[in-house]
Amino acid sequence: MKSVKSGRDGRTRIIDGALRRFSQDGVSATTLASLREESGVSVGSFYHHFASKEHVFGVLYAEILTMYQDAFLGELMRHDDARAGIEAIVTFHMTWCGDHPDRARLLISERPPRREEPGGAEVGDARRAFFRKVAEWWRPHMKAGLLQPVPPTMCYVLWLGPAQEMCRLWFAGAHHPTAEEIAALCGAAWHSLRQPSAELT
Structure with missing residues (x-):
């Protein structure tokens, strides 16, 4: 159960971070590194949920x-x-x-x-x-x-x-x-x- 909760939290953190970055900088100017930094997730966690920016x-x-x-x-x-x-x-x-x-x-x-x-x-x-x-x-x-x-x-x-x-x-x-x-x-x-x-x- 803990892993399911963590998975949901990771996806939510990425989406919330992307909303902040995309709205401030635009999609084209946002890098994958800045997305991960904004959401506070590891490379592995990011690619577990999403294939790309x-x-x-x-x-x-x-x-x-x-x-x-x-x-x-x-x-x-x-x-x-x-x-x-x-x-x-x-x-x-x-x-x-x-x-x-x-x-x-x-x-x-x-x-x-x-x-x-x-x-x-x-x-x-x-x-x-x-x-x-x-x-x-x-x-x-x-x-x-x-x-x-x-x-x-x-x-x-x-x-x-x-x-x-x-x-x-x-x-x-x-x-x-x-x-x-x-x-x-x-x-x-x-x-x-x-x-x-x-x-x-």
């Missing part, structure tokens, strides 16, 4: 993405009203990024692993499942003439693109978003995604 990143990215998507869907499904749902997600996104800055930096700044790379298959599967669930919420509002019929990529860009850019400024220390600015981002998302026939107010 890229393997750590793939696992970490997939875990963060799942955490974000689960929280996103939990918030979205609370809203039956189209505008309320669109605006709530913008607020959720800004709040989540503020509550989890290290994780948010990775999602915003780093390229997701490709399907052939470690973690890539998990990330791809998670994205498809996520967009299916968002589409299930979206479809009735689209049929009701409230939301536009937009493909997933454009939906993401119109919905959260401006909020993402605000987060980039925030994380760079260039600007701290105000409540009024977040409200403006919510309104901008609604006006970008609503159908022209939807209520303007």
Whole structure:
């Protein structure tokens, strides 16, 4: 039992250390030696859990993405009203990024692993499942003439693109978003995604 616990602790220490290093230095600038130093594990312990730095990143990215998507869907499904749902997600996104800055930096700044790379298959599967669930919420509002019929990529860009850019400024220390600015981002998302026939107010 002790060896199982130690194994779990070693993996957790590596993942936690990688989160700190990747978010501060970026994945490309982080070395395997700095990962081991940050997590305080031996070479043998590291390779017991992970094959490479890229393997750590793939696992970490997939875990963060799942955490974000689960929280996103939990918030979205609370809203039956189209505008309320669109605006709530913008607020959720800004709040989540503020509550989890290290994780948010990775999602915003780093390229997701490709399907052939470690973690890539998990990330791809998670994205498809996520967009299916968002589409299930979206479809009735689209049929009701409230939301536009937009493909997933454009939906993401119109919905959260401006909020993402605000987060980039925030994380760079260039600007701290105000409540009024977040409200403006919510309104901008609604006006970008609503159908022209939807209520303007």
